[in-house]
Amino acid sequence: MALAVALSLAACAAPEPPASGLPTSGVYRVGKPYQIAGVWYYPSEDFKYDETGIGSVYGAGAQGKPTVNGEIHDPNEMTAAHPTLPLPSxxxxTNLDTGRSVVIRVNERGPAANNRVIMLSRRAAQLLGYEQADTAKLRVQILAEESRQIAAAARAGTPPPVLAETDGTAPKAAPRSKIEVASLPGAGPLAPLPPAPKGEGQVGAADVPPPTTVAGTVVERRFLPAPASVDLPVRGGSRIYVQVGSYGNAQNLARARAQVSTLGQPAQVSTAMLGKQPxxxxRIGPLDSVERADAVLAQVLQAGLTDAKIIVD
Incomplete structure (x- = not known):
């Protein structure tokens, strides 16, 4: 779970919840690099973030728990946990099978299991149509200008953010003999959701106005996206792969291919542009199920190729 990640990060330790139990306005956090099951994650203010992968849904046990940036998790709000995006953003x-799309507030680190690209609140997963399935093929795109606005609001009256940083050299993950994967508890049967809050909270003089491009409300000095979805055009037939890595150096590519070949997994090479650099x-795949992708990813990570991730294309 996302909270398992949060508790492992001293730099991002969540504040104690308020005595009233009500949601707090939260503070702005980015955080330092951290490691889960041998894989390094690098939080950053990446306002160009656009990734695909497998998304999950919060378990019922997270309700009422504090998030990394000091908010309180409410399954009826449009919120999410993400490994690296700023908190909040x-x-x-978007559900890549259906085209259904929602806007969420990222306010927690995680998820800690199976390289999931994001973990959504119960309400957000319901709107995307995968709450009962627990996982879905998703695309996650940061809303850059809107995220800058709510970051400015969260910073108001708080210390400067802790940006991603190291001792001067980027940490590197060492190969491991086994992979340790945390499990997400199943949500089980769920009662119908109550209506979303309609009232707006009081905005202090130091606050930055909420974005006008996203429907939502201000509650307890937090901008919450409205529980609404839109249908976007998607290509359909999206397939799941394990991307071992992306290489600009032929020797590094050859080394990775040799390691993958020892696993008995057929891999393919394709060219993509990163800016102006090819x-x-x-990649390994396409793979016929999320479970198969999880198993292949575990093999690849065990081989020490810790840049591997699940993608959807």
């Missing part, structure tokens, strides 16, 4: 999440992507 706004992102558009990169060679090494």
């Amino acid at each position: 706004l992102a558009r999440v 990169m060679q992507r090494l």
Whole structure:
């Protein structure tokens, strides 16, 4: 769960919840690099973030728990946990099978299991149509200008953010003999959701106005996206891959291909542009299910290729 990640990060330790139990306005956090099951994650103010992968849904046990930036998790709000995006930020999440799309507030680190690209609140997963399935093929895109606005609001009256930083050299993950994967508890049967809050909270003089491009309300000095969805055009037939890595160096690519070949997994190379630089992507797949992708990813990570991730294309 996202909270398992949060508790492992001293730099991002969540504040104690308020005595009243009501949601707090939260503070702005980015955080330092951290490691889960041998894989390094690098939080950053990446306002160009646009990734695909498998999304999950919060378990019932998270309700009422504090998030990394000091908010309180409410399954009826449009919120999410993400491994690296700023807290808080706004992102558009699209179901790549149906085209259904929602806007969520990222206010927690995680998820900690199976390289999921994001973990959505119960309400957000319901609107995207995958709450009962627990997982879905998703695209996550940060809303850059809107995220800058709510970041400015969260910073008001708080210390400067802790930006991603190291001791001067980027940490590197060492190969491991086994992978340790945390499990997400199932949500089980769920009662119908109550209506979303309609009232707006009081905005202090130091606050920055909420974005006008996203429907939502200000509650307890937090901008909450409205529980609404839109249908976007998607290509359909999206397939799941394990992307071992993306390489600009032929020797690094050859080394990774040799390691993958020992696993008995057929891999393919394709070219993609990173800015103006061509990169060679090494992928395994397409894979016929999320469970199969999880198993292949575990094999690849065990081989020490810790840049591997699940993607949807």
